Amino acid sequence: xxxxxxxxxxxxxxxxxxxxxxxxxxxxxxxxxxxxxxxxxxxxxxxxxxxxxxxxxxxxxxxxxxxxxxxxxxxxxxxxxxxxxxxxxxxxxxxxxxxxxxxxxxxxxxxxx
Numbered sequence: 001x002x003x004x005x006x007x008x009x010x011x012x013x014x015x016x017x018x019x020x021x022x023x024x025x026x027x028x029x030x031x032x033x034x035x036x037x038x039x040x041x042x043x044x045x046x047x048x049x050x051x052x053x054x055x056x057x058x059x060x061x062x063x064x065x066x067x068x069x070x071x072x073x074x075x076x077x078x079x080x081x082x083x084x085x086x087x088x089x090x091x092x093x094x095x096x097x098x099x100x101x102x103x104x105x106x107x108x109x110x111x112x113x
Contacts (some may be wrong), residue, residue, distance in 0.1 A: 056110040057092035063108055064093050080105040 057063050066084045082105040084091060094104045 051088050053090040054088045055108040061092035061094045
């Protein structure tokens with residue numbers, strides 16, 4: 001006959017994620033998981049916001065994503081219009097000069113074909 005009173009307290013199965021972790025370790029693990037999920041979500045959202053270019057570039061120019069140059073400490077000089085006039089988030093850029101430190105910018109307004 002089984003005496004249920006002598007069996008003691010049932011053991012709780014350990015969670016594989018927190019096995020042997022103290023309170024601080026659990027908190028750090030939870031924070032790391034939350035940060036990772038936030039990063040993945042932010043990456044997915046920013047990828048959705050990226051538009052396809054509505055136009056192409058003139059010959060010898062390359063298409064590049066628009067970014068803000070204000071406050072940047074770069075060692076090159078921007079020439080031309082570096083404003084995204086068609087609002088698609090893309091510009092055309094070309095390195096010029098002997099050392100390539102000058103960049104000529106123009107909006108990507110060549111019809112795609």
